[in-house]
Amino acid sequence: MKKYLIVIFCLFGAFRSWSQTAQDRKDVERAMLDYIEGFYEGDTAKLARSVADYSVKYGYWKDDKSGKYAGEAMSHKEMMDYAIGIKAKNRQRKLTPLEKTEIFEVQETIASGKVTAWWGIDYILLEKINNKWMIRMVLWQGPIATVK
Helix, strand or coil: CHHHHHHHHHHHHHHHHHHHHHHHHHHHHHHHHHHHHHHHHCCHHHHHHHEEEEEEEEEEEECCCCCCEEEEEECHHHHHHHHHHHHHCCCCCCCCCCCEEEEEEECCCEEEEEEEECCEEEEEEEEEECCEEEEEEEEEEECCCCCC
């Protein structure tokens, strides 16, 4: 009888851990979608919901004339200002099938993923704070490289 109880408790523990991870994966995906939709729709509420105030975003864009990459930082305030500008200029857009999120890994307190957007590729690091997944760091490059 004791063996059966041990097996049942082990299975219950494994199921509980799996279901928590499944919810965490949904929450990580939602945070990454809020991030890209926040930019596309000019929705600062989505950005505030998914990007930590102390987040760090750094990216490399390619100069059309020289063909060389240059780096540029974007603060949380600049992210919000960008979204406000999108809405003010009525330049909102919707996601297309080519624009997506991918989750690489979800742990208890950290997660990683990738966002493909019109501007390029963003690699995302998230952290779980007060039981909520928030984007902590973004590293991006654009435009999206074409395969030859």
